[in-house]
Amino acid sequence: MGFGFALGVFGGLILAHAAYATIQYRGMLKIVEEEFSGPPMNVVVELLLGLALCMWAGLAAPTKFLSILPDSDENRIVSLPTNLDFMIFNHRGRVFPSSDAELKLKSKS
Amino acid sequence: MVGAAEEARLRRLESQVENGGGGAWEYLCLVRKLKLRRSDQVLRHGLALLNDPRARSKLGGEEWTLYEQVAIAAMDCQKLDVAKDCIATLSKQFPSSGRVGRLEAMMHEARGAWAEAERAYALLLENNPFDQITQKRRVAMAKAQGNISAAVDYLNKYLEIFMADHDAWRELAEIYVSLQMYKQAAFCYEELILAQPTVPLYHLAYAEVLYTMGGLENLQTAKKYYALTIELTGGKNTRALYGVCLCSAAISQLTKGRNKEEKEGSELQSLAVEALTKDYKKRAPAKVPLLTNMLRNMKLTS
Known part of the structure; x- marks a missing residue:
């Protein structure tokens, strides 16, 4: 996680530097009065590198990937929930009340 | 789930x-x-x-x-005094709330005052005729009184309106199974499988109903559903593994004279036997002899 996050920060810095370099390049073009034909090589390389690093960080930094397979150990359904909407109260609990009798809701004061 | x-x-x-x-x-x-x-x-x-x-x-x-x-x-x-x-x-916090009213009616139910509970639910339904939970409570009340046929009637009426309620379908299926009306139960489980095809336990329950009904065709379908359960659970469901074994044994007994489809069935069954034995060896080594004995009696292993 730490490594991926550091890579992400580095990638972000590279992207920022690419932006800065582009602005500088445009300023230089204005001085020498040339037409803008395309970004310089170092900016393109920086952009590609930043993209790759940020992508890496996006995949590695947040958390582990979760399984989407229905039969994987995390997703495997082992039991159905009790059908609580149809819960009925006349069961053995009436004859065998739970042991501790001192349960009591204290009134709110 | x-x-x-x-x-x-x-x-x-x-x-x-x-x-x-x-x-x-x-x-x-x-x-x-x-x-x-x-x-x-x-x-x-x-x-x-x-x-x-x-x-x-x-x-x-x-x-x-x-x-x-x-x-x-x-x-x-x-613990009725605590509930009270x-x-x-x-009810002090939310006066005249339907949800609290339902709790009060459930309280009558827990005391066994059926008439009062019935009246309370009827009143709640008058205010809000499409309150699903209250309608389900009436079904549960009929069941609690031992009046199973009324519960089935109520549930059927309820399901005509709210067809997508799979909890109700499941309850109906379980009631039918308890009444040994397997055909109707099978229908309910079919509905459940259609509604939630990725839940292996519905496939398993359907297969069990089919197996209980018996007959060659039903047994073959049951085996398929058991196999599907195994697939959806990654082979971790012991009940489904047993089901495949039992179905194979029953089918081979029924088709003793004519062995046309012996080939395709025997592979699935031997794989299930293998998986079962492996599972038992891992989790309950003391019971492996019992398992092998039983499988030998069913003529699934030699």
Whole structure:
């Protein structure tokens, strides 16, 4: 996680530097009065590198990937929930009340 | 649906809470989310939370949900005075609320005052005729009184209106199974499979109903559904593995003279036997002889 996050920060810095370099390049073009034909090589390389690093960080930094397979150990359904909407109260609990009798809701004061 | 990971988390939390390690609120939330019936634990730990003013004020608005949960748990444990206190607190907070009215009606149910409960539910339904939970409570009440045929009638009427309610379909299927009306139960499970095709337990229950009905065709279909259950659970469902074995044995007994389809069936069955033996060796080595004995009796292994 730490490594991926550091890579992400580095990638972000590279992207920022690419932006800065582009602005500088445009300023230089204005001085020498040339037409803008395309970004310089170092900016393109920086952009590609930043993209790759940020992508890496996006995949590695947040958390582990979760399984989407229905039969994987995390997703495997082992039991159905009790059908609580149809819960009925006349069961053995009436004859065998739970042991501790001192349960009591204290009134709110 | 309760997944394997969630079940493990619940077990851990439960033992932690039981041994006084805290995390009671988290446990109660998980119980509510997974819709489990742990009334005894919910009553004890929920009441402890409610009786502690500091813990209660930390819950904020969730406090009222907890009151409701504890009230229902108390009714389930027949601690009627606790339930009464909880409901009184709730009705003071939310006067003339339908949800609290339902709790009061459930209280009548827990006391066994069926007539009063019936009247209360009828009143609630008058105000809100499409209240699903209240309608389901009436079904449950018929069941609690032992009037199963009325429960079936109510459920059928309910399902004509709310066809997408799979809990109700499941309840109807279980009632039919308890009445040994397997054809109708099979229909309900078919509906459930259509509604939620990724839940292996419905496939398993359907296969079991088919197996119980018997007959060559049903057995072959049952075997297919058992196989599907195995696929959806990654072979971790022992019941489905047994089902495949039993179906194969029954089918081979029925088709003793003519062995046309012997080939394709025998592979599945031997794989199931293998998986079962492996599972038993890993988890219960003492019971392996029992298993091999039984399989030999069914003539599945030599």
